[in-house]
Amino acid sequence: MSNQGAEAAACCDVAQSALTEDAAVEMAAAFKALGDPVRLRLLSMIATAQAEQGVCVCELTPAFALSQPTISHHLKQLRQAGLIACERRGTWVYYWVMPGAIERLTAVLAGTVGEPAPVSV
Amino acid sequence: MSNQGAEAAACCDVAQSALTEDAAVEMAAAFKALGDPVRLRLLSMIATAQAEQGVCVCELTPAFALSQPTISHHLKQLRQAGLIACERRGTWVYYWVMPGAIERLTAVLAGTVGEPAPVSV
DNA sequence: GACTTGTATCGATTGTTGTCAATACAAGGT
DNA sequence: ACCTTGTATTGACAACAATCGATACAAGTC
Secondary structure, three states, rough: OOHHHHHHHHEEEHHHOOHHHHHHHHHHHHHHHOOOOOHHHHHHHHHHHHOOOOOOOOHHHOOOOHHHHHHHHHHHHHHHHOOOEEEEEEOOOEEEEEEOOHHHHHHHHHHHHHHOOOOOO | OOOHHHHHHHOOOOOOOOOHHHHHHHHHHHEEEEEOHHHHHHOOOOOOOOOOOOOHHHHHHOOOOHHHHHHHHHHHHHHOOOOEEEEEEEEEEEEEEEOOOOHHHHHHHHHOOOOOOOOOO
């Protein structure tokens, strides 16, 4: 059953109209960052309390039964996924949600179920 | 710096208005399923080609440079995450996207950045 | 400058995940 | 009944990820 792919590609290749491999790699990295309960809660907390100036790490850490290095590690993951950003203000570090990051994810999900692929913007 | 959480909770606990831990665990499992390029493409292909009757596995497998067991394994992950469902028709197995599954994810993302939590529906 | 507090990084460990080859199961054709 | 083809499961292994304690760095206070 090895290359019956040729056959399938001949008539109607399902792969063409869906996500490209590159786009999938990029978006999967973002979804993977959300694929952990701690990170999902962190993002939610940051987004919810994002009054104006961002949320201090010192408010996030005590909400979990995890060590401080672990929380710091998860924040780094979210940062590297492009979902949040941070800035040091004096002793404290403040985090906020990257504008547009969430929208990009929902766009992919919407495109996944609806239109061909709104990957462009 | 151990329980300065008490202090934070006293005035304005960030954790209250965000996702609950249980909700986070549940949703993170779904996002985790999307956190792999292969699975994201599979879902996209299934959703895109979801003309009427679902997509045959034999159309999905040849689109990847992976073994058949590996694709089958990823399909199982998506199934267990409640994102897709399948049915056997004679020799072939057809997959389709679970209605409402994508919408539930986008709702969480929207809630994460916007309103308190539209998790209800 | 020494001390304290908040945050990040390092190194190690343990659990999880992606992948494959081998095999089993399901269904149709001979 | 046997063979062929499509799909799922099993078992193994290498790669990765989540967690921690220890430590380093940054900035403020004495």
